[in-house]
Amino acid sequence: MADTPFVHLHCHTDYSLLDGACEISQLMDTVAEQKMPAVAMTDHGNLFGAVQFYNTAQAKGIHPVIGCEVYVSQQGHKTRAESDRYNHLVLLCENQEG
Template identity: 50%
Template sequence: MSFVHLHTHTEYSLLDGSNKIKSYVKKCLDLGMTAAAITDHGNMYGVTKFYDECMAQGLKPIIGCEVYV
């Protein structure tokens, strides 16, 4: 059975995140995950970098955004 974090903030979540995208993707692979998600607060600035890094490393990217309505 595999596990995937579905609520993850990166350096692009200015007040919440500190994960660097490249190291986050590498850590997911090291832990045997087959996919990874990005759900930054109120922006999607890191999505293209995240997507490109996941595809280059063979990890399925899951794209999201945490927004307040």
């Protein structure tokens, strides 16, 4: 039986301020070394590294999955309740349509 490939779908790069310490080039080296077919970038609230992530992955033959970890508040952005403190949602793009 062939091994089922493993893919990380929740990775923060150094573009996730105060949370990610992984440089994109080092991430891609590790993904290639581990023979993973794909990897997702899900930085906190931004897509600043998306172009570098995409280009570096393509150059190494890795399928890049662009994503973002966004913040969600049940009460809206004007009210900050203690229960809203850790509501994060990871969004992954399948293609240019969604």
